[in-house]
Amino acid sequence: MDVSVKKVNRVNPGLSLLALLLISCSSWGQPATPSPGATEPPDIYRRTCGYCHEPTYSNDRFIAKSLGPTLRGRFLPPAFTEYMVRHGKGAMPPFTESEVSQKELLDLGKWILESSAPPASGAKP
Numbered sequence: 001m002d003v004s005v006k007k008v009n010r011v012n013p014g015l016s017l018l019a020l021l022l023i024s025c026s027s028w029g030q031p032a033t034p035s036p037g038a039t040e041p042p043d044i045y046r047r048t049c050g051y052c053h054e055p056t057y058s059n060d061r062f063i064a065k066s067l068g069p070t071l072r073g074r075f076l077p078p079a080f081t082e083y084m085v086r087h088g089k090g091a092m093p094p095f096t097e098s099e100v101s102q103k104e105l106l107d108l109g110k111w112i113l114e115s116s117a118p119p120a121s122g123a124k125p
Contacts, residue, residue: 041111044104048095054118068092073117078109 052068068091071081082105088094100108 039104041104041107044100044108045111048100049108052092070117071112072115076109076112078106078113081109081112082106 049071053071055070084092085095085100085105085108
């Protein structure tokens with residue numbers, strides 16, 4: 001009789017968060033490379049903001065909260081978004097117009113203002 005035991009690998013959440021932090025920090029100081037046609041606010045958000053400001057999932061399983069504060073669902077004024085993107089704060093680097101154009105930034109600010117919170121973010125307006 002063959003009895004097999006299924007081994008379950010568990011990932012330490014602290015190690016997952018550390019790995020995510022190291023991966024996201026490795027791109028600081030490097031300009032964001034826009035994809036062709038990626039000028040719609042959700043695409044801009046994914047390529048420039050989502051790495052740090054969105055919860056992390058793998059295969060639809062929640063892994064870690066966002067590194068930076070959740071932006072969506074907080075009704076942040078576009079002027080606030082513009083200021084933070086251009087000037088940065090703390091660990092967040094500023095983004096130049098070559099990384100995010102002024103038009104993209106204005107559209108992004110409006111999109112963030114009107115967006116709803118991501119699942120498992122715990123965002124409060």
